Structures are given as structure tokens and as C-alpha cells.
Amino acid sequence: MGTLQSGDRSQFPDPVFRETVLKPLFDGARHHHAEALRRIDFAHLVMLVETGILDPAQGGALARALGAMEREIDPATLVYGGDVEDYFFHMEKELKRRVGADIGGRLHTARSRNDIDHTFLKLGLLPRIDGLLAALRGLLGALIEAATRDRDTLIVAYTHGQPAQPTTYGHYIAAMIEVLIRDIQRIEAARSIVDLCPLGAAAITTTGFQTDRHRVAELLGFAAPLQNSYSCIAAVDYLTATYDALALLFLHLGRPVQDFLFWSSFEVGQLYLPNAFVQISSIMPQKRNPVPFEHLRHLSGQTVGRARAVVDLLHNTPFTDMTDSEAETHEMGYQAFDVGLRVLALLTATIEAARIDSERVAVNLDRSCATITELADRLVREEGLPFRLAHEIAADVARAVVAASGTLRQDGYPTFVAAFERHVGRRPAADQMAFADMVSPEAFIAVRDRFGGPAPAALDAALAGYRLALGEFDRRAREAAQRRTDASDMLRRRVEEIARV
Template sequence: MYTKEYVEATDGVRFPGKSFQDAILEPVFDVQKQYLYRPFIKISKAHLVMLQEQQIITPDEARAIMQGLLEVETIDFESRRYDPSYEDMFFMVENALADKVGIDLAGRMHIARSRNDLDICEFRMVLREKVLEIIGLLNTFREVLLNLAAENIDTVMPAYTHTQPAQPSTLAHYLLAFHDSIARDCGRLMNAYHTINHSPIGAAAITTTGFPINRERMGELLGFDGLVENSYDCIAGCDYLTECASALMICNTNLSKFMKDVLDFCTREFNAFYLSAPYVQISSIMPQKRNPSSLEHTRPMISKAIAEANAVFTVLHNTPFGDIVDTEEQLQPHLYDSIEYTARVLKVVCAVLVTLKVNKKVLFDRAHEGFITATELCDTLVREKGLSFRLSHKVTSALVRQLIDRRMAIADITTELIDAIAADTIGQRLGISDQIIRAALDPVHFVAIRTVTGGPAPGEVRRMLAKRNAALETERAACEDCRARLRTADAALADAIAALLK
């Protein structure tokens, strides 16, 4: 029976109980050693530099502790297994340091800090790197989209509304539209980066400390843009996680919509995109098949990325505003996994889009089907004959219905046919010339005259492409500037350590 005596016999009567160790402490340690050990050491170095600069510990103490810490840094923690003698990685490292410099000196390094501010600082340092990684991949994806758009400025195709052919556009116009949604995703993730990259270190448990520490100095040495100023907010605020999760969910939702379209474009029936050989698989039984498996795999990965990011909200809603384990090691990997799935998707999609072939003729021919230039014929009747748009719409709708009923094509439209339908519907003949009709019904003409800002006309698309390429370079430079600041902080920390060791 599952009794107290049974549990005490199997779990033990001292910390940690075996079930607690197996189900929680060991998996948490695995996360710590994989992601948090290096940031922990870096934070400890910065803290030690600050303690000595603030004369909270002596130069000799700081030098001895730093030398021990540098030795501990060489330990291959990733290969270590959880040791129940220590509660977690923090105490394991502190014990390793004590072995090098003695328990008294090792204990001095923990003046004016807590696992609370240490943990949050580690989490932010890991996440900021991963966010910069995904922004970099998204910027590469944007480059791919812009290049593909530049190759297809004159690739006329149907634009779709409600999944039905609606009006002529171009592939470039379509790709630019999707690029712009991805550009906004980059902006959201960059905003998330700047939220993440504020330092909580020095908050200690939740109310700072009575020691005269310098929080700004530690933040500077660790590459943060500034402080999370309120120490309670440092520990309790978790919106840096939800902001990042939200940006990832929006990004992957956008990606999912694009992948739906791209896979449709790859179908034999649609026949617009032809994937190159490295990204298709042959059926095990049907030798003619070219399965777009590379793209198919991206769909569940996108779904997983959304699910992992959404888990952040699921875990955090209705939790206390304070120090709480809900935000800690069991939660953080959900964001890491969301970013990892997103990165895998982007790497595949970039390769596929760079190498695919566009069936421009099929798209061009399809732009002549389904009466999708009817809007321009309607507009032409307004411009040429002074009809109100509603009367013109009535005539054009009746014309299209008759063409469908009589199984006629758009090329069968003549002056006489329009006059007959106009006489029946609005009581007047319009006498519009065949030449004007032909121009109005030409998909290339339809696209060419849509020169309004944001339209598909080639000149307007070229303007948008130039603007977006320039914006991409600016945003790439901003992302690189963030990386450069982190490298500069690393160099400053190294210099401070060198000065301390002298």
C-alpha cells in the first residue's frame, strides 16, 4: 500500500526525497548545466569586480576568489550528473569554489546577492542571445523574399480573396506583402530584446541590500542596456518572457499562413512553384511523386513553436507577483524550444525559396481566367461614360453572369454585347470601343495602372523594394550593434578581471 511508511522507505527521510530529486531537482539541474552555468560564472565575475571596486571586500580577497573562480570555470559542468548532496547548481559551484579558496573566501562572494537576482539575470542573458539569433535568421529570410520579389516584378498572377481569384497582381507584390509582416515580426522581437536586456542583478532576494553595491556597474559589465530599476519588479516581473512569447507566436502564425500558400503553389493543380531536388522526397511506392516534404515538415514545427511559446502564458497566468518557481528553469526552455523550432523552419524555407523555380507562364495564363479584370472594366465604364460606380457595377455583374451562363470567355466581350446588357440593366447603350474594352480586360494593363502607393505597378514595386532593402540593412546594423555591445561588455569585464588580478 502507498503509505507514509512506504514513502519514507523509498524516498528517505532527509532532503532530497527521491521522488523530489528524480522528478524535479535533477531535470532542473540538467537545464542549469546546459544553459545557465556559463552565465552564472560571468555574473559571479562581474559581482566580484564590483565588490572589490566598492571596497566591500579587499583586493587580496577579490584576487584569491577570482583565481579560484577561473579554475572552477574550467570544470566541464555539462558532463556532470546531479549530486543530491547539493540542492542545485548554485551550491555545487559554491562548493567547488570552496575547494579552491576555502569556505570563508568562497562565502564572501555571495555578499549582497541572492539566487533570486542571479537566476533572473541568467535567464535574461540566455534569452537575449537566442532572440538575436532568431532576428538574424528572420533578416536572412527577408533578404530571400526581397530577392525573389525583385526577380518577379513582372510576374503577373491572380491575387486571391476568400480563397478565390480576385484581381491581377504580381508575385513580387505578394512577396512584398509577406515580407512586410515578417519585418514587423523583427520589430516586435527587437522590442522584446530591449525589454529582456535590462539588468535585475543587485535586487538580491527582492529588496536589494544594505551593502553599498553598484548595480549600474554590474549591468554595464554584463552588457545590459540599463537596469530593471525597481528591485521588486526585478524578481516579480515576468513580462519580458510573455513579450518574447507573444512576438514568437505572432511570427509563427505569419509563417504558417505563408507556408499554407507556398504548399498550395507547389501542388500539381496549382503548378506555380517547382521545388529543386534536395527538398523533395520520392514516394516509397509511386516513382513519379515529388513530395514537398521539406515544407511539409515546417508546418508541425511552426505549430510546435507556437505551442511552446503559448506554454509561457499557460504556466504564468494566475501566479503570484513575486518570487515564484513558475518562472524558473522548468519554464525557460519552452521559449528556447520555440526559438529553436522557428530557427529550423527559417533555415529550411530560406534554402527552398532560393532554389525554387517559378512557373511564370502558368501564373500569367491564370491571370486571364475567371474574369478577374472585371473590376477594371467596371472602373473604365465610370471613367469613360460617366456612370456612377453602382450602375457600372450592375452592368459588369450582369455581363459576367451572362458570359458564365453562355460559357463564353473574357475575350468574347464586345461593344455590342456590353451595349445589349447595358440596355437591359440600366436602359442605355454605352458605345464603348473594342480597343478600350481590350485594354481594360488586359491583366498587364490592370497591374500597370495601379500606381497608387502600395500598389502592384512595377514602378511602385521597385520603389517599395528599394525602401525595404535599405530598411533591412539598417535593421541588420542595429542587430549587429546589439551584438557588438555584448562583445564590448565582455572585453570590459575581461579588462576589469585583469586589473583585479594585478
Template structure:
């Protein structure tokens, strides 16, 4: 009976590599990802390695020309549109087979001093660095949009919240600047991840380098890497370059997710802090009055999926052996690409919906004027005018608020000089010295914000300086991205010049 069962499995799966199921769930999806993401980088690696082999006289000039012409004849469009062929395990072997068909057996020497291990890692890193630069570029666009928008709202007074409760008056620009600063830190974390990613594994070969006199430094330069991974074992086994990128992406998504939650709450009719532009809302199929802020909802949901994809990357690395292992390769990489691509799109969407929204300045100001959130400044003012400790001042003001709330008087307009004077006598035994003019001025949100002109505070002049500094920092951040892009582009152009040189008679 078992033999019959085994025969049926063999009849379905086949008796030669790969089995049908293995092909369908592993090799075919990996081939699809490889032809979309690795094809060009693989060709670049072939060109660079061949050029280095010729320089090192490991292949002759004639052999280099013969192999180079074969590389030039590879039709990338054909591969991009091709289906998986089970005759070849993966894209590498399929291209190698064609090179040998075109150039003869001498094309096998293209693999002198290298392995699929070090080559594969290099290609992963070359793919990731481009995707990361594209993401960082979009992050800067969002950051610049928020700076421009914040400049319009340095005098837009609103209530700031702690523990979801009204806390102190601030400005919308002050809140946005906090988001801008978070994005700046996200950028720096991505920069650090890029530095880790953009290191060359070439020359590590399978695990222990090679006995051939190859030039690892030359390969680093030809492929626009910034450094070499020194230890060959580390070069093929290390997966922290993926984990570091995943962690930076995950944290960036968590950061913006918190902001999107705030915006979704502020978009409710109860808060009514702003109104989204029409392209970013949807109507209801049944309720005519609805303007659903779906763009923010999708932003929050997609950010959660970015966090999930990044966590999948970390989880797949967890407890894997420290060696060359498929767990960190073709099955894993697409989760990180997907997270990066989604986050990039979210940055673009969020920047657009923010700069096009209409902020309800009048309502936010009115709410701030009526709120007890202003009383911190009153407590501060009493410290100065009454020459008492802050704890005594806090006790006086807190007692007043408790009295008003007990009487269902929930607006600051009910907080009078007379009531505070009464509580001052109870707490200190002395009447107030502060004048009524200074007293009532201390309860105004614009005064509260004006006196908070310290570095990092919401005072308009302070915010203007802070936003200007952020704007100036954008130049160096953009320049960093440009330099990396230029280095990669120049390298690729140089490789194609080498390739063209081999094809000339």
C-alpha cells in the same frame, strides 16, 4: 497498513532532500538545461559582481584576488559534461561549493548584496537576449532572400485571391512584398521584446534590495544591460519579459504559417504555381510520379509547434502569484528557447526553398488572362468612359458575368463588348461610349497591374521602389543587431580581462 504503505514510499523515494522522483523529473532536467544554457552567464555574473564589490570596497583587493583566482579555476568543460549530484540542489550551489573549496570561506562573500533571485533572473535575461538576437539575425537573412527573389518577379503576373476565390491580377513580387513587410513588423516586435528583456535585475537581491552599498548601475554596465529594473519586487517577480518574447515569437510563427499554407497549396499539381528544387521534395515508396513538398509541410507543422510552445509559456505564467515563483523559471524557460530555436531553423529552411524554386510564369499568366479576375478594371474604366457611378458600372459587369456563368462560359474571352453594351442599355438606358480597343485593353491583366501604380500597388515600377526601400532598411536593422552583439561581446571580453587581472601575482 498505512504505515507499511508509507514505508514503501519512503524506501523508494528516500527520506532526505531530494526525493528520487523530484530529482528525476525536476532537478535533474533543470541541471541539464542549466549546464547547457546558464553556465557561462553564471560565471560572467560572478565576475561582474566580484568586480563591483571590490570597487565598492565591500571586499578587499586581497579577497577579490583570492575569489577571482577560484573563479578562474572553475573548469566549465567538466561542469558541461557532469551529471546531476543530489548533494547540491542546483548548479549555483554546486559552483558555490567549489569556490569555497578553492578560496576558503571568504568565497562566501561573493554573495554579499545579492540573492539567487536577482542573479537567476539576470541569467535568464542574458540567455534569452542572445537567443533572440540569433533569431532576429536569421529573420533578416530570410527577409533579404525574399527581397532578392521578389526582384525577379515584379513582372510575374498571377491571380490574387480573397476568401479563397480568384479576386484580381497581381504579381508574385507583390505577394512576396507583403510577406517581407510582415517580417519587418515581426522584427520590430522582437526588438521591443529585446528592450524589455535586456534590463538588469542585479541588486534587487531577494525582493527588497540590500543594506550593503552595492552599485546597481555598475552591474548593469558590466553585464551589458541597457537599463535597470527599478523596483526590486518587479525585478524578481515580473514575468512579462518572457511573455512579451513568447507573444512576439508566437505571432511571427502564425504569420509565416499562413504563408507556408499558401505555398503548400500552390505546390499542388492543380495550382502548379512553382516547382520545388530536388533537395526539398521526397518521393513516394509506391507511387513513382510523386514529388512530395515535404519541406513546406514540415515548415507548417513546425511553425504550429512553435505556436504551441509559446502558448505553453503564456499558460504557465497565467494566474501565478506576482512574486518570485518557480513557475516562471527553470520549468518554463526551455519552452521559449525551443520555440526560438525551431523558428530560427524554419527561417533558414524557408528562405532556401523559396529562392531555389522554379516559378511557372507562363502558366500563371495564362491563368490570369483567362480569369474573370480582370473585370474590376473594366468596371473602373466604365466609370471613366461612361460617366456613371461605380455601383452602376459594377451592376453592368456583374450582370455580364452572371449571364456567362449561367451559360457555362467561364473564360474572360467570352466577355464581349456587345454583351456589356447590352447590359449597359438595360441598366442605364444608354449604349457604351468606350471604344472596343480600350474595352479589350481593360480586360488584360498586364494593363490591370500597370495602372495600379499607387503606393503599395503591384505595378512593376512601384514594386521596384518598394523593394529598394526594404533593402535599404535592412542596413539599419542589421546594424542594430551588430551593435547589441558588439556590446555583449565587449562586455564579456572586459570581464575576462578583470578575471585575468585577479590571477596575476
């Protein structure tokens, strides 16, 4: 296709404007928003009849025509011809053709494309949020199962890329769970803004007709109407709140994914992925490449980038109705949902499949002296030493064991006795067996039974709370779905009743 040339500047639309703006918008509307526009027409019609703004005969003619259009017109087959401005006017033109301009033109009483636009955009966004929330609940359930299954499974916890302390895989996963719960709450909070209906605001200031905005919101399945009419067409915080929450969600998920990639490296080896998730090099047959983690990392990043782009597009835009916040911006945002759902599906499957290599963990814990903090703590509790002195003794032991390429439980006791005598001036009370217990990872975990710790009782209490949170998320989702189903049934029934007049 060559460069488009402008035509007669007195006739709308200019060919360049038609091909670069109007046609893409028309195609986007018929693909993404046709069903929402049909529902808006039906709900507005019911309200106009119920409030007496339209008489029963007018409402019946419109209901029958709209029903016929729904049955007979497949939006996917429509081709933009340039004779109308957009999809809305195309459907209005068809309605007028069927019932005449007098009756057809009455459907637009007390509304504007301004409030229609944000209503159908919200109706398009809500199911995407709900689909995301369903996938998040699935991931949350998988994480709770993994944390329960591996409540007592030891791992090495890292700080600054170095072995730090032992904890359990269940305790680590529980940290992921808590962040995910807060992310779901942020998505739900954004959804509550999307779930407020703008229809009835008209262009800016509502209308002089005695409309019922609450009824329209009910028929469309919204929780309530958005109150301020200027806010309905100008305050697009439903959009920024949604994509801000989406960006944070996938930014947060990308962080443990990076840990998992590190843990599955040959040198660390504490996380094992089964063969179904591993790709082999085309030239190096010994390699087990844990590529799901790489895909999860970069796809999470793509989702963050797309979500942030939506928010950034609205920076310094005017507080009014504007195209910046409308269809094409939403369509770009839908890509964030599409990629994000791929991440959630893959991450859920990977969490379910991954296992800890306990033999490698035991070796890494012992060689890294990761339990040495508890040695210092026990010297405070059992030998009555100040913590700083106990820390110096423990540090001497760790340095000596690491320098000798030994292990703490097998090789640490003689060094411990020597360091203790050097710093304290007497022999420690702990014998070889007591020392082995002091530096045992199992003992390390067992004594950390404080609130939020990895010991079984503390972690069990946390897991019980996470299950309650998942149950509440499920309950709210069921209630929202039931409200939508009831609204759809009510709207269909009322339209059929009006059509029989």
C-alpha cells in the same frame, strides 16, 4: 527503474524529490546556464572589489579560484550527487573547498539566488533572441530580393479561396515583408526588456551594501539595470513578451505558407518548386509533392504551441519570485526557438527557390475573369456610368464568359456590347481593341499606381522603405553584438587584473 521510495524525512533531500526535481534542474543548469553563471560570478566579483566591499587580497584569491574552476571543470561531465541543492550550491561548495569558507563565502555578499536566477535566465535568452533575429533578417533579405525580382510577375490573388484580381508576386511578397518587419519590431521590443539586468536586486529589496548595479550590468553586456528591485525578481514580462512575440511571428508566417501550398496544387499551379524541394510518391510516380510547405505549416504550428505554453504557464501565478518562471519553463521555451529556426531556414530557402508559372497564371486570369473589376472601373471613367451600373454590365460579361468556358479577352467583347446596350441603351465607345486593353492584367496593374499598390512606381517606393528597415535592423544588431563583445573583453581584463593582486 522502479518506483522511487521516500527515505528519512528528516534528511534533505528526499530521494523522490532529488530525482524528480533537483537532478533535472542541476542537469538543465549545467547544460544551459553554466557559462552565464560563471560570467555572473566574475562580474559580481569585479563590482565587489571596485566598490571596496571586498579588499584586493580577497578579490584576488576569488578571481584566481574562479579562473581555475573555469579552466578545470567541464560542466558537461558533472553528475548530481544529491549533496547540495542545485548547481549554484555545487559551484559555491567547490569554490569554498579551494579558498576556504571565509573567502569563498564572501562572493555571495549582496546578492541572492533570486536575482542570480533571472540574470542567468536572461543571459540564456538573449543569444537565442539574437539568433532568431539574425535568421529573420536573412528571411527579410530573401523576401526583398524575391519581391524585387518578381516586381512585375503576374499572379492571381485569391479571396475566400476563389480567384479575385490580378496582382504581382512582388506585391504579394511585399505584404509578407510588411508583416515580417512588424514581427521583427515586436521581437526587438521584447529583447529590450530582456536586456535589462536584474542583478543587484538581491532577494527583493536590494542591499545595505554600497553596490553598483550599473557596473554589473555593463560588465555583463546588458543595456542597463532593471530599475525596481521587486520588478527584478517578480515581473517576468520579459518572458511573456518574448514568447508572445514569438507565437505571433510564426502564426503570421504560417498563413502565406498555406497560400503557397494551395498555389502549388495541380489545379492552380501558379507556384513551381524545383525538384530539389519535391518528393515523389512511393506508388504514384506522376506526383510532385511540395512537402516543404507542409513541414513549414506544421512546424510553424509547433512553434506557436510551444511559445503559447510558456505564456499560459504564467497565468494566475503570483507577482513574486517563483519557480514557475524559472529554469524548466525557459528550457521548454528553448524548444520553440529550436523549431522556429528550422522554419526560418527552410522558408528562406524555399522563397529563394520558388518561381511563378506565368503560363498557368495567364490561363487562370483569363478563364476566371479576374480583371473584370477594371472593366467596371473603366466604364465609370470613360463612359461616365455610375459604378453600380458598370458593375452590373461587368457581372453579365463575366457570367457569360465563365458559363461558356471561354476567355475574357477572346470571347468577352460580343457579350460586353450586348450587355452595355441592354443596360445603357446605346453602343459603347470601346471597340474590340479597347476592350482587350480594359481587361488586360497588365493594364490592371499599371493603373493601380496608388500608394501601396502593385504598379511599378508604387512598389519600388515600398521596396526602398523595406531595404531601409533591413538596414536599421542590421545596424542595431551590430551595435548590440559590439556591446556584448566589449563587455566580455572588459570583464575578462578586469578579472585578470584582480587575479594578479
